[in-house]
Amino acid sequence: MKKPTFLLSILLFIILGLFVTRVVISNTISTSGVALGQMQDELRKYKIENALIREKIFTLSSLSNISSEAARIGFSGSKSNFALSKTHPIAAAR
Amino acid sequence: MILRYRTVLLIFTLVFGVIILRLFYWQVVKASELSKLGQIQYGQSIKIEPIRGEIETSDHFPIAANKISYIVFANPKEIKNKEETIKILSQRLDLNQASVSAQLSLDLFWVPLARGVDSGLRSEIEKANIPGVGFEQEFERLYPEASMAANLLGFVGRDEGGSSKGYSGLEGYWDRLLRGKEGSAVQIRDAIGRPILARVNSDEPFGTDGSSLILHLERGLQFLAEKKLKEGVERYGASGGMVGIMDPKTGAILAMANFPSFDPQEYSKYSDDLYKNSFISNLYEPGSTFKPLVVSAAFNEKLLTPTSRCPICTGPISVGGYDLHTWNDEYYPNSTMLEVIQHSDNIGMVYVARKLGVERMTKYLDKFGIGELTGIDLEGESVPHIKPENLWYEADLATAGFGQGISVTPIELLTAFSSIANKGVMMEPHVVAAVKDENGKITKIPPKEIGRPISEATAKVMTEVLVNAVSKGEAKWAKIPGYRVAGKTGTASIPIEGKYDPNKTIASFIGFAPVDEPKFAMLVILDRPTARIYGAETAAPVFFSIARDLLTHFGIPPDE
Structure with a gap:
């Protein structure tokens, strides 16, 4: 008669243990959906920020913008090119 | 007792049997019909638009993002x-x-x-x-560069269904690749019609984003070409102008400018006729810039050499009832072919055309791709109509010799002329260098040879004839000191109501440099300049102004 009681106690203990584990784990992951949602919102926010910064970079680094800013600051284009030719080596000079 | 029991059992069985049959009818036989009805009442199909691919210049700057x-x-x-x-x-x-x-x-x-x-x-x-x-x-x-290369790019509008669609230029030609594939989802509504959920129902519910294009176009060169073209149009009082710069070895389009142009960001505020890329759509009579092709043909057929002399260059001639003159009414009796090109002698070109004859002339027009699409990867290319051989009159042959009475598009002329720069090999013009898919995989588009109209030897001879034309011809005052540039001026009269207006011209200059290993071939066209009407005085200075900066850009030392 002792053996069935012992087995029942063990089973009961296991059931209780699993129940407590389940409660603890459910509790822990119950808010992960919210956290995941928050992370996705932040991700979306950074993606939008990146896209806006990218737009700004493109506009500022465009040649049309650089050209007008350069003119405003006082840069002017080079007017003439010239080539420097090498002097002849001594042996070839006569 | 047993009978009563059995009777009740039978009645219950029959009743439940009927119910089951009815359920089977509504849930199996009518299932798809009811499901569709439910979707119509509570669901709505929504499109998920993919992100359109970008267009990048050769330095990977997104010119369309x-x-x-x-x-x-x-x-x-x-x-x-x-x-x-x-x-x-x-x-x-x-x-x-x-x-x-x-x-x-x-x-x-x-x-x-x-x-x-x-x-x-x-x-x-x-x-x-x-x-x-x-x-x-x-x-x-x-479009971060605003109106830069607008005619080349095209613009994005909406189609009848409200989806984004590319029109004209690259956006139009490559629209299917750029736009990607739409996704679809079903949006469910609650009992009072408010949307509550979207359900995706296919393998690729969110679609596929568009592929991006990487161009041969060099941003700095495009900017330079547009700036110089605008200055030239304003200085010479022209109605408009075009510049095309190509790598003759590969057919890569390095720059293509039109003036006036439009802002693709605000395309609806501009007139429709500004959208088209005149460099590929406009037909015009090329005038003297066509002469190198005709002379090349005669050299290639070994009918003439640079030292062959023109026996009819003593004065104006009459052909088919038309009087033909030189552009300046100056005549050089017994001039060589070298001098005919140098002086841009129309009478000399009539001699060359007659030497070729109609059959060889039409054969070489075909070999040079005149009258056919070049195959450039842009929407809107036009093709001129070339008369069949049996409909050519003597006057047609004579005038074709100096580029009048025959129409070409600028891209056609540049492509054909570039064969002289490329040892006789004609390359297909291309704007797009590579395609990048949504995963970043790049597929390059290789250069394509589309013909060998002349031999390498003929190309070499013709190059020297064109260098001589630049050094000693009408545009010699504009040439770049220290550099050998091959080129030809053009001043074409414009046909208006069956006659040529002597005061309205299309002034042009076509050329390439450096002569030994050409890095670029360029065509500059000014439409109806008013300050001066000749190519040597309008288009040529614009050409050399751009060429000077191109030579610096490519790091090419003087070679003269």
């Missing part, structure tokens, strides 16, 4: 203070109060108010905290 914009929408059933809302929204969105009021009066859960709203304006409207007003993100085309 995407920017975030917003659709401002409202839920009329949730608007509390309608008058106040109409006032605020019409002011912020710069809309008519009547149109906003009309939208908010609709018996719907979602009404659009404005599109293309940027994030700055969105923040302003959000701060107003208007209940029932929301924002939906979408992507809009951004």
Whole structure:
């Protein structure tokens, strides 16, 4: 008669243990959906920020913008090119 | 007793049997019909637009990109203070109060108010905290370089279904690749019609984003060409102009400029005729810039050499009832072919054309691709009509010799002329160098040879003839000191109502450099310059002005 009681106690203990584990784990992951949602919102926010910064970079680094800013600051284009030719080596000079 | 029991059992069995049959009928036989009805009542198919591919120049700068914009929408059933809302929204969105009021009066859960709203304006409207007003993100085309290469790029508008669609230029030609593949989802509505959920129902529910294009176009060269072209058009009082710069070895288009142009960001504010790329769409009589092709043909057929003399170059001649003159009424008796090109002698060219004859002339027009599409990867290319051989008159042959009475597109002429720079090999012009898919995989587009109209030897001889034309011809005052440039001026009269107007011309210059290993071939065209009418005095200085900077850009030392 002792053996069935012992087995029942063990089973009961296991059931209780699993129940407590389940409660603890459910509790822990119950808010992960919210956290995941928050992370996705932040991700979306950074993606939008990146896209806006990218737009700004493109506009500022465009040649049309650089050209007008350069003119405003006082840069002017080079007017003439010239080539420097090498002097002849001594042996070839006569 | 048993009988009563059995009777009741039978009745119950029959009743349940009928119910089961009826259930089978509604749940199996009529299942798909009822499901569709349910979807219609509670579901709505929505499109998920993919992100359009970008267009990058050779330095990987996106000359056509995407920017975030917003659709401002409202839920009329949730608007509390309608008058106040109409006032605020019409002011912020710069809309008519009547149109906003009309939208908010609709018996719907979602009404659009404005599109293309940027994030700055969105923040302003959000701060107003208007209940029932929301924002939906979408992507809009951004052209960071504004109107640069606008005619080459084209623009993005909307088709009949409201989806983005590319028109003209690259956006039009490569639209299917750029736009990607749409996704679809079913939006479920609750009992009172409010959307509650979207359900995706296919293998690729979110579609596929568009592929991007990487061009041969060099941003700096494009900027340079546009700037110099605009200056030239304004200086010489022309109606417009075009410049095309090509790598003769590969057919790569390094720059292509049109003036006047438009801003693809605001395309609807411009006239339709500004959208087209004149360099590939306009037909014109090329005039003297056509002479190198005719002379090349005669050299290639070994009918003439650079030292062959022209026996008819003593004065004007009459052909088929038409009197033909030189452009300046100066005549050089017994001049060589070298001198005919140097002086741009129309009578000399009549001699060359007669030597060729109609059969060889049409054969070489075909070999040079005149009268056919070049195959350039842009939407809107035109093709001139060349008369069949049996319909040519003597006058047609004579005038074709000096580039009148025959039409070409600028891209056709540049492509054909580039064969002289490329040892006789004609390459297909291409704007796109490679395609990059949504995963970043790059597929290069290789150069394509489309013909060998002349031999390498003929090309070499013709190159020296053209160098001589630049050094000693009418445009010698504009040439770049220290550099050998091969080229030809052109001053073509414009046919108006069956006659040529002597005061209206298409002034042009075509050439390539450096002569030994050409890095670029370029065609400059000014339409109806008024300050001066000759190519040597208008298009040539623009050409050499651009060429000077090109030679510096390519790091080419003097070779003279």
